Amino acid sequence: MTDDVDNLLRAHVANPFFVLALSPAAPAAEVERQAQRLLSELAAELAAARRYRTPFGEHERTPELVRSSVAELRDPARRLRHEWWARGMTEPA
Amino acid sequence: MTTDSLSRVRVAAPPSGATPASRDAGTGLHAVIRAAVWTVVWATILRNIGGSVGVWAAGSLSAAVTILISVVIPVWLFVFFPSWLAWRVAQPLGMPVVAAVASWMSPLVRMRDLRSISVFMAVAAGRPFPPRDDLPADAWIALAAALQGDGGVGARAARIADALAHLPAGARFPRLARSHGVEVLMLSALRRRDFTSAAQWSGLGRGRLAGLLALIARAGSGAGSDIPARVVWLRWALAPARWATLPLVRAVTSQRWRSEVQPPPAPLAAPVSVHARHVALIAAAARNQPVATRDVAALAAAWRTGLGEAATARLQARALELDVRDGAEQARVLRGRVLDELAALLSMSHGDASATPRDDDFDAELASRVRQRQLDDVRDALRPLDPDAASQPLEAWERWLALRAVLERIDQRAGRAASAALWYGNVRDPLWRWSCALFHQHGPRAGWVAVAIFDWVANRAEYVGDMVAMLANRENARAASAIAR
Numbered sequence: 119m120t121d122d123v124d125n126l127l128r129a130h131v132a133n134p135f136f137v138l139a140l141s142p143a144a145p146a147a148e149v150e151r152q153a154q155r156l157l158s159e160l161a162a163e164l165a166a167a168r169r170y171r172t173p174f175g176e177h178e179r180t181p182e183l184v185r186s187s188v189a190e191l192r193d194p195a196r197r198l199r200h201e202w203w204a205r206g207m208t209e210p211a
Numbered sequence: 212m213t214t215d216s217l218s219r220v221r222v223a224a225p226p227s228g229a230t231p232a233s234r235d236a237g238t239g240l241h242a243v244i245r246a247a248v249w250t251v252v253w254a255t256i257l258r259n260i261g262g263s264v265g266v267w268a269a270g271s272l273s274a275a276v277t278i279l280i281s282v283v284i285p286v287w288l289f290v291f292f293p294s295w296l297a298w299r300v301a302q303p304l305g306m307p308v309v310a311a312v313a314s315w316m317s318p319l320v321r322m323r324d325l326r327s328i329s330v331f332m333a334v335a336a337g338r339p340f341p342p343r344d345d346l347p348a349d350a351w352i353a354l355a356a357a358l359q360g361d362g363g364v365g366a367r368a369a370r371i372a373d374a375l376a377h378l379p380a381g382a383r384f385p386r387l388a389r390s391h392g393v394e395v396l397m398l399s400a401l402r403r404r405d406f407t408s409a410a411q412w413s414g415l416g417r418g419r420l421a422g423l424l425a426l427i428a429r430a431g432s433g434a435g436s437d438i439p440a441r442v443v444w445l446r447w448a449l450a451p452a453r454w455a456t457l458p459l460v461r462a463v464t465s466q467r468w469r470s471e472v473q474p475p476p477a478p479l480a481a482p483v484s485v486h487a488r489h490v491a492l493i494a495a496a497a498r499n500q501p502v503a504t505r506d507v508a509a510l511a512a513a514w515r516t517g518l519g520e521a522a523t524a525r526l527q528a529r530a531l532e533l534d535v536r537d538g539a540e541q542a543r544v545l546r547g548r549v550l551d552e553l554a555a556l557l558s559m560s561h562g563d564a565s566a567t568p569r570d571d572d573f574d575a576e577l578a579s580r581v582r583q584r585q586l587d588d589v590r591d592a593l594r595p596l597d598p599d600a601a602s603q604p605l606e607a608w609e610r611w612l613a614l615r616a617v618l619e620r621i622d623q624r625a626g627r628a629a630s631a632a633l634w635y636g637n638v639r640d641p642l643w644r645w646s647c648a649l650f651h652q653h654g655p656r657a658g659w660v661a662v663a664i665f666d667w668v669a670n671r672a673e674y675v676g677d678m679v680a681m682l683a684n685r686e687n688a689r690a691a692s693a694i695a696r
Contacts, residue, residue, distance in 0.1 A: 121366075122555055123496040130490045173487060174494050194533040198541050202526060206486025206517075 127174075134187035134197075135204035136172045137179060142205040146191070153188035157181055173207050242322045245315065252316070253289050260285065293317035298391040299451055302332055319387055327351035328387075334358050335395045347656040348604035350375060350384045354392040356605060363396035364408040366499055370612050372411045379666035381692030382659050390418040394452070397424040401459055406432035407500065419450040427456075430463045440464040485510070485517040489549070492556055504560040504624070511553050515573050518546050554580035558588065558620060581624070588617045589633060593641055598648035604657040607649050611664050614642070618671070631675035639680060643668060650691060658695030662688055 135142050138152050159167035160181050170179045191197045264272075264280050272280070297313035300306075307329070314320050314328050327349050334340055334355040346352060357363055357371040378384055393416040400409035406428045413425035423446045429435030430443060447453060447460045483491075488510055496502045516522070523542045530538030550573075558581055592614035595602070602610070618638065622630050646668060650661040665688035672680035 123493055123559070126552055126555065127490070127493050127497040130493065174490060194535045195530075195537075195541055198526070198530050198533055198535050198538075199545055201529070202545060203486060206484050207490060209484055 130203065130207075131172045131174055131177050132183065132187075133172070133204050133207075134190045134200050136177075137170055137183050137187040138191075139170055142201040142208070149188060149191050153184055156184050160184065238322060245322065249289075249316065249318065253285070256288065257281075257285050290318055294319050294387060294391070298387075302335065303452075303455065305336060307332060307336065321385070323347070324349070324351060324385060324387075327355075331355040331358070331388075331392055331395075343603040343605055345656070346603065346605065348608050348660045350378075350382075350388045350659070351392060352605055353608070354388060354396060356609070358396055358399060362399040362403060363412060364400050364403055364405040364499075367609075368396070368408060369411060369499055370609075370616060372408075372415065374608075374612050374615075374663070375415055379662055379688065381662040381666070381688060381695060383695065384415075386417065389415060390421060394418070394420045394424065397421065397428070398455065398459075401427055401431070404431070407498075410434075419446075420452055420456070423447055423450040423456060424459075427459050427463050485513040488513065489552065493552065496556060496559060502556055502560045504557065504562045507553060507556045507560050510556075511573075511577060514549055514553065515571075518542075518549060518573075550577055550580055553577055554584045557581050557624070558584045561623065585617070585621050585625070586637075589614070589621070589637060592617045593637065596641055596645040598641075598645045602649070604649070604653050604660045607657070608660040608663070611646075611660075611667075614638075615667060622674075627675065634671065634675045634677065639672075639677065643680060643684070647687070650687070655694045658691050661691035662695050665691055 135144070138144075138149065138156065140149060140152055144152070156167055156179070160179070168179055169176045190200060261281060293313045293316040297310040297317065301310035301313060310332055311325075311329055314325055320328065327347060328351055330341055330346065331351045331354055335358060340355065340359050353371050353375060357368040361368060375384060393412050397409050397412045397416060400406075400412060401424060409424065409428035410432065413421060413428055416422070416425065423443075426435065426438060426443055426446055430438045443460055443464050447456060450456065492502060492506060492510060523539075526542050526545070527538035530536075530541055535541060554577060557577070592610070595610045596614065618630070618633070621633065646661065646664045649657050649664070665684045669681050669684035669688060672678070672684060
């Protein structure tokens, strides 16, 4: 049961907008640019690139996570859903 | 087959050759040798103390000093010194052989506990859990299982702690396990800054050190912020293992931990979005913090607006901007995910919902998902209980704990009528058959586990009004208790 909620939490904190440190309104070109920048920083082993912030704490950022995040945001329907959660979590009521 | 004949089939008579009288002859011989060695060693020590002190004092000692030297000190040496040596000296210094010999010499340690204690000590020293094939299951092994992996924290450890806190009368929880075993788990949890787990273990602990660690857990979690530092230092001075606990006491008295304690999830009254409240509750559940049903119900009520017509219209407008054709379908997908996650939270929440559910589509769909989820949980928990598949006693106990947790949550949420329907329809026969098979397969090694399971099955049968199962399982619990004693 706790494994279930662990997975739910993992899915929420791995929202692509958090992983890529972007606003939910970021245009597609900026998403691609930011992903390339983060991948370069991770390859250069920059400490700042290894962690990303969410409203629920910091988490580890890996090249795989960056690649999967940008792939998620390339699909408009998936982007819409991630955007809805990210916007909801970061905006005040 | 009638109900009566079924019940007779499932009465777990003690496995042949496993009655207390015919218990392993090797163990009996070992116990006799152990008693003989105690007698020889302690008689020799007593004789030497008496002889040398008597000659040295030459009749000059007072009556009190004579009693101290000839009675009090030898009794302490005989009764308490071996376990003190094992747990306070040999175990912390990594001397497993000395610890094993000292445990063997201790009259506080039962013969049958020696192996389990050595397993616990090995796990506490960071060595791997030995193969479980011929291990018994008892309180020491359960503590070792809780310590293994996550070091006494996490969902598995919490489940074990809860089960140990509710052991039936026939299932032993030795005094040494309550003191030395629980202390190790509390220390491990406190070193991980997991005050919730440490507090949970403290309910099982006995002794001065467990008391000190419970105080540290309360102070560290913020619940005992009014505890003066001098009280903590006094308890530290009176408790054993001062060197090991000094860093913890320093940290808690200097309030270093206070700033490190993770903030609790945002209270639901705070002005944060429903999305943030939703994920905050999931985060709390993932941290193993209790989730109140009324909080989940309040969240569900908030989602009614969050997923209302205005919100759906905004989502569909954004879908058009992003060139997503089926905006309405996306809204349905998001609604389904929210309902699934609310159902997951409700399935594991505790307490009653303060608000009466509304009779609308949202509540009906949520209730339906909760029911489906609970049925899935029961089915998942029952699947490993196969009477024909070999399982070790400890593994079997942990499987039963998982099922117990699921059924008790259903009791809380759905009430007696639903629990009775589930009992007769899905649970009773497979659980009963499996518990008898476990007892027959492992005999005394599974005695401790069998007492707990039969007793729980009997209580549960009584709860749902199944008198046949209740009486048979009370008898089964007595049979298992005779072997486990």
